[in-house]
Amino acid sequence: MNPDNIKELARKIDVKAKERNYVIADLQKIRREVKDNDLGDRPDQKPTSDIFRLSDFDNDFAFHCGGRNELQFNLKIREYDGERKIRYGMAIRLQPGRSDNLDIKKPVRRRVKLFNHYLEAHREEFSGLGMSYSIRKDDGEKVPSRLFRPHKIPGQLLGEEVTVVLGKREKPSVLTYDDILTLYDELLLLYKYIERNLEPEDSFDSDSFSPPADQKNPLPSDKNPLPSPKQPSSELLEQPGNELNPVNIEELAQGVNRKAGTGGYAVADLQDIRMDEKDNDLPDRPDQKPTSDIFRASDFSDDFVFHCGGRSELQFNLALRRFDGVWKVRYGAAFLYKLGRGMESLVSMRSRIRYFNEYLRANPEAFTGLKLWYEPKGSRKPRGDSPPREIPEQLLEEGTFFFIGRRSNPSEISYDDILTTFDKLLPLYKYIERNLSPEDFSKQEDSTQAPNEEHLSTSDTYETTAERTAATVSVERTHDRMRDVLAKRLASEHGRGNVHVERSTQHGKSIDLVVQTDGREWFYEVKPFSEPRLCLRKAIGQLLEYAYWSGSETPERLIVVGKSELDSRGEAYLSTLKERFSLPLEYQSVQVG
Structure with missing residues (x-):
């Protein structure tokens, strides 16, 4: 990833979200459901199905269409610590628009309170993220703070020219579009929780946000460190319709x-x-x-x-x-x-x-x-x-x-x-x-023990011995059926003589399937698991050993074969391995009855 500007980055994120079926691609539909079709967008702008809209771009940042005063999905390209990085995640503007109207500020206070409650209740969900403050200086420039661990937003910042950002900062060279979209999907629960629970009639007692009397600087800093995480308090749980005190x-x-x-x-x-x-x-x-x-x-x-x-x-x-x-x-x-x-x-x-x-x-x-x-x-x-x-x-x-x-x-x-x-x-x-x-x-006995690749059959038949557990037998049969179905398919595409089943290597190992075509070789490793991630974990090490151990002939393609289709996270994982390490890894699914 190396976008020239924020517009190119946002446009590609919109395209990838739809192509790869990320939930965030339906953000505008989700907004309508959350707000009962009253999006409150500007009347001079046409509706859109995109996450980001061209008119909402600044020189180096963008927020989701309609998100100016919401908890907003946010993108920014700028220098952090002397390096060009992409900031992605969510943001809350603590001063909505340019108004001193208290009715406008109430939803901001509500969002902050809901944000703090959700964070305290689900702190582990934010363990890999950072939180920062973007503060507007007198000359209009916004200066970002360093990253802190996620924490409650101090109430005394409300109404200040401050934007609170939750997310990550990464160099474009180590970042993929899937990284950004995966985080957006994960943060959708937080967005829904906050935006769905806004209620115009709610009033806010300023005491609920009051800092300790001796706290001069509300922003975290090296001299004003964050407190250690603590369990949710009863004050945080006092949300409308959310109190838990059941009789039975x-x-x-x-x-x-x-x-x-x-x-x-x-x-x-x-x-x-x-x-x-x-x-x-x-x-x-x-x-x-x-x-x-x-x-x-x-x-x-x-x-x-x-x-x-x-x-x-x-x-x-x-x-x-x-x-x-x-x-x-x-x-x-x-x-x-x-x-x-x-x-x-x-x-x-x-x-x-x-x-x-x-x-x-x-x-x-x-x-x-x-x-x-x-x-x-x-x-x-x-x-x-x-x-x-x-x-x-x-x-x-x-x-x-x-x-x-x-x-x-x-x-x-x-x-x-x-x-x-x-x-x-x-x-x-x-x-x-x-x-x-x-x-x-069926009435056949089974086992909960996980199959291990050392127990997979390497014979051309599905016969087993009485000493082996029924689970191992079932796994071996599935493995062999998948291998044979794939072998027939490959033979029809490349010719029977170019497909080799259980081919031995010079190091005494056996590759499930090898295809030879035009002087090139493709290695296939079959794993009979329903979870693609487990297939990748078990197969990649074997394929790398077959391909790169001392004296091995390097194949053109390394293919992991599993029972189920690869999801978007699996695709992103393989894409990262290919981009960062130039590994010719692929995934293919084979369905068997």
Whole structure:
């Protein structure tokens, strides 16, 4: 990436967002939904579907169309510490327009308060970002501060010529358009949370922003360091419609249902998502009417509830009970390893746990801030509290309850905390339920242990020995089917004599597939995983060894083969490897029955 100016950078971001299906590409549609079609844009400007609009560009920066007085998606090109860099992320202008009208300033105060609340509740989501202040000098020039770790915006800055920026600064040579768009997608939750919760009638007590009496300089500096991060206080949780003080589990669940719908959370569409993942075949009880809620009244127990239809799925789960003698809310996702009414089979649950382990291995950062524990049959005492890890085979006993999430005092959390955690776990739910196949519901025994490439078959048949586990057998069969399907496809394209299956290298290794054409070679490494990231992780090291170990002949292309299509993040990852290290890496998917 090496844009000549801010206009070129913004235009290419608009194009890439649409081409690669980033959520931020629908920002104008999202703005209409959040603001009930009242965007408040200038009447002399035509509507646009772009993130950025030409008329909103300055010499070196741009903000999203309509974002002048919103929490704005922001771009800037300028020198930082003597180097030309791109700043990208979000910004809040603390002085809206050029007016002293208090009614105009109220939404700014509201945005700042909502920003501070969200940051305190979800601090781990901003661990890789920096925060800075852009301050207008008397001559009109805006001077950026150095980067600080994300923190609460001091209230006494409201009305000052200050812009607060949350994001990153990078040299163009080490930055890709996918880096910028990925961050924009991640910050959309913050944007929706703030802009959706604006209410014109809200008043703001200035005391809620007052600094300590001895604080002379509200801006962080080397002499005025930021305080250490702390847990959310009750003051921060006093958001309209967000207080959490449920009398019972039903009140808690209904509050989550309501807040999900009004807060724009992805999990609010859970029932639609379930229909998509299961091809409209939802195994709910036939005597119950369909619902659009996450939780249904008929599913409530005395102190817990799981999502409608979630008895035998990875279930979004809520509980209100005593843990270690203290009333707490338990919220997250759970497996109940048990046969009973509405349960499919223990084998299907083992398959779900296997997919859970696979996803966790490929995406460990997706579970930051959460805990994993289990409760044996007949016990309500959480055991094995730990950071999220793979569920081991030896814990799979009928009646065991596995949970990933949090347990918190109601006074320390909000409905937004619960729903943000549910949204965080939604990709895990989709991955598990989407990848279940008829084989996962058979009576054949399975294993939750992850497959290892050393156990993959290198024979031309699908025969196995009795000593090997059913899971290893299943993985080997899938690997070999994928390899053979791809070999036939390549043979039809390049000729049978130019495609070699399991070709040995001079170092005693075996390459899954090699194509020879016009004196050039292409190496293929097959990985039978549903998660592309795991395929890339397992295959790239092998391909590099085949290609570059001492005395090896360098191939023209190195291709990772997986079961699923590569997503935008995977494409960005491969693009980075190719640009920075000149590696001829590619990815290809092969679907097998």
